[in-house]
Amino acid sequence: MSKIESSFDKALAKLVQFKNAVKVRLCSVWQKQSPRFDALKRLDYPTVKSFVLQFKWRILLVLVVLYAGSKVYDYFFPASEKAGGPITVTSVVVEKKDIPLIIEATGTIVSNSIVDIRPMVTNTVAKVEVKDGQEVKAGDLLFTLDDRNDKANYEKLKALADDAQKQYLRAKELVAKNFISKAGLETSLANAKSAQAAARAAEVQLSFDYIRSPINGRAGIVNVFPGSLVQASNIVSTATSSTATSSVGSMVTITQLNPINVQFVIPEKDIPIMLENQLDGEAMTVKVVVGESGKKTYEGKVLVIDNQVDPSIAAVRVKAQIPNDDKTLLPGQFARVSLVANTLKDALAVPSQAVIINARGKMVYVIDKDGKAVSKPIKVVYEYQGLTVITGIEPGDRVVVEGKQNLRPGSKVREAKSPTPANTSGAPAPASSTATEKK
Incomplete structure (x- = not known):
């Protein structure tokens, strides 16, 4: 315990010695500098004025150097690089x-109207009136079947109908002269109407031998030839190549290409936006790009929004129509659709x-x-x-x-x-x- 007290006393003695040395040093500095402070106290206006006039050019030069130095500093160290600069x-x-509120989707080009031409009767193709890829109009003759039997049957029934009509007219004259009863007239009228109905049925049967296009469009590949036997069924003909045998379900397919449709799906979460715009009576517009190049954009209108959501994909189908004047778009092509759903x-x-x-x-x-x-x-x-x-x-x-x-x-x-x-x-x-x- 005595050793600790002795060390503490020594440290305290050294601290007192250092304090006294600092006091002595400060006193000596004050004694040396005090005459200068006394000289500053004795400065007056004439003395300062005399000094400035004597060294005015030197003072001006110092001020110019200080100003130029500050500008150079600001140039090399702009304010933005300093702390707090803008x-x-x-x-x-x-x-x-x-x-515009735009929804993007992918879809497929689909035909506005497409018809598979199939026979109504079993018969043999007599003549093919259409060529592969031909543009046809509604009512154009596509195929002629062997009509000899149907034509003969129609002519027979037509003659019987004409004769029955004449018998009816003759019976009317005889009734007026009381040569036959009214019951005989009614029987003659029934025979005439029955014969005319049979003739019309034969005419319809004969019309099945002349197959015409129901729509305007482009014909696809013709799958039958003169002499082919066609039947009133799903399978029309069978084609055999060097590698396989395939059955074709139609004589030819007519596809309407202008205008053409695009079908796509919209997520369920975007349905309210579309329906709100539809309730306002405004037709929603679409922009369609087909193919990878995207050289041309087609603009059209939405035709219909499906009436139910597909739960498997949580989306609704939408169909829009776009012009296809140059007929470069074909059903089945991939399309990218931008739908302007609202504004x-x-x-x-x-x-x-x-x-x-x-x-x-x-x-x-x-x-x-x-x-x-x-x-x-x-x-x-x-x-x-x-x-x-x-x-x-x-x-x-x-x-x-x-x-x-x-x-x-x-x-x-x-x-x-x-x-x-x-x-x-x-x-x-x-x-x-x-x-x-x-x-």
């Missing part, structure tokens, strides 16, 4: 616009890259009138191809697009270029575009 950003001015009126849209997602939700930086960044929480209504419709801001706000990663609320900003209106002209329009909320 941050360079790019912004857009938000304006109200009508934004958001007076919407506020910004580039999608302006939207910031963090733990608190979605927000954007808006530049206030003092040139400072202000964070505003937003709600995304619709997003499509780099364009996002949002709520939570006002028309005319300047929204930061580039440089937002360096911003904090209250940060000073400097515009890299003049702010321009947000490009909301369009989206169209693919990533599946979705309306997260109807405005």
Whole structure:
């Protein structure tokens, strides 16, 4: 215990010695510098004026050097690189616009009308009037079957019908002269009507030997030839090649190509948007691109939305009609469809890259009138191809697009270029575009 007390006393003695040495040193410095302070106290206006006039050019030169040095420093070390300097950003001015609500889908080109030509009777093909790929009109003769038997039967029954009609007319004259009874007249009338009905039935049977096109369209590949036996059944003919034997279900298929339809499916979540537009009486428009090249876009109108949802895919079928004047579209082709389901009126849209997602939700930086960044929480209504419709801001706000990663609320900003209106002209329009909320 005595050793610890002895060490403490020694340390305390050294601290006192150091304190006394500092006091002595400060006193000596004060004694040396005090005459100079006394000289400053004796300075007056004439002395200062005399000094300035004597060394005015030297003083002016020092001031010029100091000013030039400050400018050079600002040039090589701009304010933006110093702590607290403004941050360079790019912004857009938000304006109200009508934004089309676009839903994208994939579909298939289908014919507006397609007919498989099949025989109504069992007979032999006498003549083929149509060629492969020929354009035909409704009523054009396609095939002629062997009509000899049917024609003879029709002529026979037609003659009997004419004779029965004459017998009826003769009976009317005889009744007027009371040569026959009224019962005999009625029997003659019944015989005439029966004969005429039999003649009309024979005429219908004869018409089956002349197969005509029921629609306007293009004929496909003809599957029968003169002399082929056709039957009133699903299987019309059988073709044999060097590798296989196949049965064909129709004599020829007539397909209407202009106009033509496109059929696609729309997710269940987008059905209310389409139905709302349909209730307003407005025909929804579509833009269709066929093939990988996408050189041409076809525009058309929605014909029908199916009356039920397919539960296996949670989607509804939609059919639209598009023009096909050059007849380059064929049924079965793959198509990409952009459906304008609705229009958001007076919407506020910004580039999608302006939207910031963090733990608190979605927000954007808006530049206030003092040139400072202000964070505003937003709600995304619709997003499509780099364009996002949002709520939570006002028309005319300047929204930061580039440089937002360096911003904090209250940060000073400097515009890299003049702010321009947000490009909301369009989206169209693919990533599946979705309306997260109807405005």
